Amino acid sequence: MDHHALSIEMRSLSKAVDRYLGESMPESARIATGGNAHIIIFLARNRGRDIYQHTIEQKFCITRSTASRVLTLMEKKGLIVREPVAHDARLKRIVLTDKADSIVADLKANGERVERLLVEGLSAEEQAALRDGVRRMRANIDAAQREYEHDMKEESK
Known part of the structure; x- marks a missing residue:
């Protein structure tokens, strides 16, 4: 057996799940494309914590440049705002907007449905x-x- 097969299968599954999540997304939540939905759900689940760009980088195992690009696009879409924090002028806390909050329930429901589908059997x-x-x-x-x-x-x- 090819010793790379498991990693290839995992990547393939991850891509298939992401594609299906995007395709089966309720119309109300279609603005949250790609990894946006995952970030929105993460931010919604962690409302009591200060979340910064480096938190997103670590959680989603992405580079600084990718995180910056994704968060900038989310800002342009009106899904997040970056707010300065009092204790460090260099840091900006990432906060969901009302627009993102309005789709959280739909994103969660779709994610839970896909999770049930994945573990069926x-x-x-x-x-x-x-x-x-x-x-x-x-x-x-x-x-x-x-x-x-x-x-x-x-x-x-």
């Missing part, structure tokens, strides 16, 4: 094992990334 034990396996794989790749970054820093000295 899997027992609770299989779902738990799958979640555990994915978490462990993520921890493995995060550790490898940190090690790689450390090695690159050492090489550049």
Whole structure:
């Protein structure tokens, strides 16, 4: 068996889920294209916390430039605003607008429906094992990334 097959299957599944989420999006929420919906849901679930661009970068495993581009487009669409914080003029807290708030329920309902579709036929034990396996794989790749970054820093000295 090809040792890359699992990563390829995971990427394929992720792409298929994103495509289906976009296609099955209720008309009211169509403004939230691509990763916008994921970010809106993340912000809605974390209303009590200050969320910054670097929080989005870490949560969604995206680069600074990608996060900046996505958040700028979301701002232009009127989905978020970036508010300065008193304790550090360089930081801007990301806050949902009323426009984004109005579609949160539709986004959540669509996401929950797709989640049910994904796990259909899997027992609770299989779902738990799958979640555990994915978490462990993520921890493995995060550790490898940190090690790689450390090695690159050492090489550049």
